[in-house]
Amino acid sequence: MNPRAWKQLVKNRVAAVSLVFLVIITLMAAFAPVVTKYSYEEQNISEKLEGPSTRHWLGTDTLGRDLYSRIVYGARMSLAVGIMTAIIALFLGTLTGAIAGYAGGWVDNLLMRLVDLFYIFPSLLMAILLMILMGRGFAGILLAIGLTAWVTQARLVRGQVMQTKALPFVESARATGVGHIAIVVRHILPNIWGPVIVSLTFQIPTNIMSESFLSFIGLGLQPPYSSWGTLASEGFRAMRSYPHLIVFPGLVLFITMLAFNYLGDGLRDALDPKSGSGSL
Amino acid sequence: MFVFSLRRIASSIPTLLLFAAITFFTLRLAPGGPFDGERALPPEIQANLDARYGLDKPVIHQFGKWLGDAVRGDLHESFQYIGRPVNEIISESLPTSLLLGALSMLLAVALGIPLGCVAAWKRGTWLDTSAMFLAVSGVSLPSYLVASILVLVFSIWLGWLPPALWESPSSMILPVVTLGLRPMAIIARLTRASMIEALSADYIRTAYGKGLRGLQVVFKHALKNSLIPVITIMGPLAANLVTGSFLVEVVFQIPGMGKHFVTAVINRDYPLVMGVNLVYGFILISANLAVDLVYAWADPRTRRDS
Numbered sequence: 001m002n003p004r005a006w007k008q009l010v011k012n013r014v015a016a017v018s019l020v021f022l023v024i025i026t027l028m029a030a031f032a033p034v035v036t037k038y039s040y041e042e043q044n045i046s047e048k049l050e051g052p053s054t055r056h057w058l059g060t061d062t063l064g065r066d067l068y069s070r071i072v073y074g075a076r077m078s079l080a081v082g083i084m085t086a087i088i089a090l091f092l093g094t095l096t097g098a099i100a101g102y103a104g105g106w107v108d109n110l111l112m113r114l115v116d117l118f119y120i121f122p123s124l125l126m127a128i129l130l131m132i133l134m135g136r137g138f139a140g141i142l143l144a145i146g147l148t149a150w151v152t153q154a155r156l157v158r159g160q161v162m163q164t165k166a167l168p169f170v171e172s173a174r175a176t177g178v179g180h181i182a183i184v185v186r187h188i189l190p191n192i193w194g195p196v197i198v199s200l201t202f203q204i205p206t207n208i209m210s211e212s213f214l215s216f217i218g219l220g221l222q223p224p225y226s227s228w229g230t231l232a233s234e235g236f237r238a239m240r241s242y243p244h245l246i247v248f249p250g251l252v253l254f255i256t257m258l259a260f261n262y263l264g265d266g267l268r269d270a271l272d273p274k275s276g277s278g279s280l
Numbered sequence: 281m282f283v284f285s286l287r288r289i290a291s292s293i294p295t296l297l298l299f300a301a302i303t304f305f306t307l308r309l310a311p312g313g314p315f316d317g318e319r320a321l322p323p324e325i326q327a328n329l330d331a332r333y334g335l336d337k338p339v340i341h342q343f344g345k346w347l348g349d350a351v352r353g354d355l356h357e358s359f360q361y362i363g364r365p366v367n368e369i370i371s372e373s374l375p376t377s378l379l380l381g382a383l384s385m386l387l388a389v390a391l392g393i394p395l396g397c398v399a400a401w402k403r404g405t406w407l408d409t410s411a412m413f414l415a416v417s418g419v420s421l422p423s424y425l426v427a428s429i430l431v432l433v434f435s436i437w438l439g440w441l442p443p444a445l446w447e448s449p450s451s452m453i454l455p456v457v458t459l460g461l462r463p464m465a466i467i468a469r470l471t472r473a474s475m476i477e478a479l480s481a482d483y484i485r486t487a488y489g490k491g492l493r494g495l496q497v498v499f500k501h502a503l504k505n506s507l508i509p510v511i512t513i514m515g516p517l518a519a520n521l522v523t524g525s526f527l528v529e530v531v532f533q534i535p536g537m538g539k540h541f542v543t544a545v546i547n548r549d550y551p552l553v554m555g556v557n558l559v560y561g562f563i564l565i566s567a568n569l570a571v572d573l574v575y576a577w578a579d580p581r582t583r584r585d586s
Contacts, residue, residue, distance in 0.1 A: 109291070116295045117302075120564040122522055125303065125557060128545045132310040152516070209422050216424050217527065217542070232424065239428055240436070250425045257420030265416075 008270040015266020018259035025256060029075035036073070038066035041224040051244055058248045061234060067245070070226050071252055077227035078253075081141060082208035086200055088146030089207075093153025094189075094196065100154070101161030102184050108158075115154050123148035123210065131219055141220060145210045149203055156199050160192040194271035201264035205257045212253060228253045285573055292565045299561050300350075300554065301343065307550060308339050314359040314548040333359065346554060355558070356551040360544065366555035370537065374559060376446060377536035380528070381521045383452065384460035388517070392464040393503075393510070396471025400479060401498045411468065418465025423524055427458045427531045446534040455532045459524050463517045470513055474506035481505075511574050518567035522560055 010016050028035050043065055050060045058067040100111040127144035134140040164170065165188060173187050212229025214220040216236070220229055228249050235246030315321060315329050330336040334345060349356060355366035392415075399411040434454060435443035442451040478484065479502050487497045529538035537556055544552040 113291060113295055116292070116565075116568065117298055119568065120295065120299055120561045121302070122541070122557065122560055122564075124526060124541060125545070128542060129303070129306045129310065132312075132545070133306065205420065212422055213424070213527070216422070217530075229422075232422070236424060236428060239432070243432075246425075246428060250428075253422065254417075254420055254425065258416060261416045261420055 005270040009266050012266040012269065014262045015270075018263040018266070021255070021259045022263065025075055026079060028072055029079050032069075032072045032076055036066070036069040038069045041065065059244045061245060067231075067248055070231060071228070071249055074226045074228045074231050074249070075252075075256075077221060077225060078208050078211060078229070078256075081138075081145065081211040081227065082204040084142055085145040085149055085207040085210075086203040088142065089149035089153045089203055090196070090200055092146075092150035094157050096150070097154040097157025097159075098161050098184055098189065101158035102165055102180070102188070104162075111154075112158070115151050118147065118151045121148075127214055127219060136219065136222055138221070141211060141214065144214070145207050148210070149207055153196070153199065153203070157192065157196060160195055161188055164188045164191055195268075197271060198264055198268040201260060201267055205260035208253075208260075209257065228256075281577065284576055288569055288572055292569055296558075296561055296565055297347075300347070300558060303557055304343050304346065304550075304554060305339065307545070307548070307553060310548075312548055314550060316548070333357075346551075350554075350558065355555040358549055358552045360547045360549040360552065366551050369540070369552065370555055370559055373535060373537040373540065376534060377525055377529070377538055380446075380452075380455060380459065380525055380534065380536060381518075383456045384521060385463065385517070387456055387460035388463035388467055391460075392467030393471050393507075395464075395468040396473075397475055397498055397503060399468070399472040400475035401494065403476060408472075412472065415465040415468040415472075418461045419469075421461070423458055423462065423527055424531065426461055427454070427528065430454045430458060431531075444531075444533040446532070446536075455528050455534060458532075459521060459528045462524070463520065466513060466517065467510055470510050471506065474509045475502055478502040478506040508575065512571060515564075515568040515571040518564060522564065 009019075044060070052059045058071065061067055061070065096111055096115065100108040100115075123144070126147060127141075130144045130147075131140050134143070161184070165183075170183060170187055173183055178187070208228070211220060211227060212232060215227055215229030216233040218233070221227055223230070231249035232246055232253065235242075235249055238245050313335075314333075315326065320326075321329070327336070334342055337345075346356065353367070355370070358364050358366050358369060361369065395411050395415065399408040399415075402408050431443045431454065434441045441454055442448070443454070445451050446455070475498070479498070481502075484497060484502055487501050492501075525536060526538035526541050528534065529536045537559070540552055540556050541560075543549075544556060
């Protein structure tokens with residue numbers, strides 16, 4: 001990132017605070033064993049369903065597991081899913097979108113029909129089918145979310161490439177005899193990476209949310225593994241009597257989503273001041 | 281324009297076909313069958329059942345028969361609800377889902393666009409900040425959290441609205457708000473962004489120069505030009521409503537089509553899965569098509585190849 005954009009990002013207080021928060025929560029997730037006293041699966045029936053206390057900062061769940069530890073370990077799963085699926089989407093989407101947008105004609109038509117196919121394929125159905133085929137594991141979730149998310153990226157990149165390739169500097173590059181691949185990689189892509197990075201920042205929270213949604217309806221990770229979605233799902237069932245079980249995971253999820261969204265807004269202003277493109 | 285529309289409509293037919301084929305064959309690849317119970321059925325009974333529903337034939341043959349019948353409007357009988365045609369199940373539950381989706385979309389547009397306009401118009405003021413905080417919260421809250429908060433506050437604590445079912449208009453408020461919040465937030469943000477761009481254009485300065493008043497400029501001149509991105513997002517939003525309606529229908533116990541979406545796959549109720557997804561696929565393709573056509577109408581440069 002160039003210094004000017006970086007300065008503008010840091011000047012935006014909300015975005016800067018969001019960035020700091022996300023760095024902290026990522027570090028906590030990475031060093032989970034260091035920052036927690038209990039393991040995420042350690043059960044203690046004699047201490048079940050306690051409210052927040054000095055022993056258990058955020059209380060305990062139905063099996064007496066420490067909720068704070070479970071949230072920190074849950075962050076590992078949620079963030080990992082969010083980031084890895086965004087990378088899958090970035091790779092597939094940029095490749096497809098760039099080829100379709102640059103080539104145009106029947107190539108574009110064919111690739112866009114493929115995108116349409118994934119587009120109309122309801123993500124929920126795709127997730128269930130993949131889970132049935134691959135088992136309810138980490139790989140199934142990654143594929144299920146990644147295969148839905150890349151479509152948005154492909155459409156964005158295609159649109160950007162189509163706009164950019166009509167600009168005079170691309171035409172002059174072509175006139176001087178630069179090859180097609182070089183034009184796309186060296187001239188077009190560097191000019192559109194702003195919107196792409198911004199959309200990636202929005203993609204991560206969307207994917208974290210998709211994972212939490214799948215886990216919430218019981219199609220996500222299986223116990224004892226936890227993500228924020230599985231925690232919220234467990235909390236939802238005990239909501240009326242033990243609200244802390246849904247309030248804390250829900251709050252952490254909500255604040256993280258807010259941070260990603262505000263950071264994305266800040267990045268957009270910093271990297272791509274002209275852009276009017278929104279986010280999903 | 282007419283040729284462009286025809287071409288777009290024609291090219292979406294193979295998409296729908298391919299979608300149906302993929303769903304059909306993946307479903308058959310999955311382990312387990314529709315009549316698996318606690319205990320395995322005696323082989324003769326299993327064979328009879330398979331023959332009765334045509335499951336003894338090759339899968340490709342089954343797909344051909346399903347497709348042939350589907351084109352003629354017959355979606356076969358459900359396995360799970362014995363003796364009930366899928367057509368009947370869909371025609372009973374689809375209107376509820378459509379109403380839920382349409383009301384949510386209406387709420388999203390009716391609140392989202394004015395919210396975005398006001399935020400853009402009063403850019404940088406507390407009005408803008410709070411409108412955008414509301415919008416960012418809307419995208420940051422998973423629908424199950426929205427649903428639980430709404431039910432907890434308005435049904436359990438205040439007792440104002442029913443916590444579930446789909447009967448009186450008052451029972452529709454919570455599900456529609458739950459489902460409409462996210463699209464509302466997305467529309468508001470998008471409207472604000474493209475409105476800010478429009479407001480800095482020369483023709484807006486001209487409008488002000490002519491002595492027109494602020495609100496009039498915002499709503500009459502700038503809005504018209506900033507709605508294109510908002511229209512484009514309607515397709516994906518319709519898709520979100522489709523997947524979102526499943527959760528809302530389950531949480532609020534609404535007798536819509538959404539609940540079949542997941543349960544039918546888990547029960548391996550092949551005809552119901554195919555029927556429900558055919559309808560969803562059709563709705564989504566139509567939504568995208570409508571968006572493309574409106575887009576092409578609004579911005580002639582996108583009418584490629586015609």
